[in-house]
Amino acid sequence: MELILPESYHDEKKGMTDLFNQSLEKVINENQWRDEPYFVTYHDNDDKVKRNVVRAKWATHDEVPTMWRRQICYWVDNKKGFKEWIWTISDEGKPFINTDGIDKAKRNGALRQRK
Numbered sequence: 001m002e003l004i005l006p007e008s009y010h011d012e013k014k015g016m017t018d019l020f021n022q023s024l025e026k027v028i029n030e031n032q033w034r035d036e037p038y039f040v041t042y043h044d045n046d047d048k049v050k051r052n053v054v055r056a057k058w059a060t061h062d063e064v065p066t067m068w069r070r071q072i073c074y075w076v077d078n079k080k081g082f083k084e085w086i087w088t089i090s091d092e093g094k095p096f097i098n099t100d101g102i103d104k105a106k107r108n109g110a111l112r113q114r115k
Contacts, residue, residue, distance in 0.1 A: 027058045028076055028083065037077040037109060038062055039086070044070035069093045075105045082108050 020042075027040055039061040059065070065073060073086045084101040 023058065024074065024083075027060065028078075031060055031076070032078055034060075034078055036062070037075060037082075039065050040074045040076055041065050042072045043068055067095060075101075077108060080108055084108075 024040065024042070031038065031040075041059050041061065043057050043059065045055045045057060065071075067073075067087065067089055069089055070091055071087075071089045073088075074083055075086050076083045082105075084105045085098050086101055086105065087098060088096045090096070
């Protein structure tokens with residue numbers, strides 16, 4: 001049995017995905033000056049005053065970032081033109097780790113100790 005969803009739902013979901021990907025590419029393009037690999041995180045944060053408002057924030061990190069609820073993390077290497085999804089943390093704090101992506105990133109020089 002297949003779930004039949006209205007076409008507008010598919011369009012809205014695709015539109016949200018496209019917007020997210022465009023935002024990620026914008027952050028990567030703004031960080032083309034970086035010579036060393038780095039991490040990019042997207043984090044949703046509750047507004048404590050206006051409970052219904054959620055603020056989203058992109059950030060870049062030189063080291064492995066701290067895991068937070070509602071976070072997505074990518075590893076980026078500008079020199080190699082490499083970007084890989086590493087993890088997503090759910091609203092409940094459950095991590096979804098991309099082990100294949102981590103292995104691929106390690107093969108490309110990510111997650112190594114800095115001197």
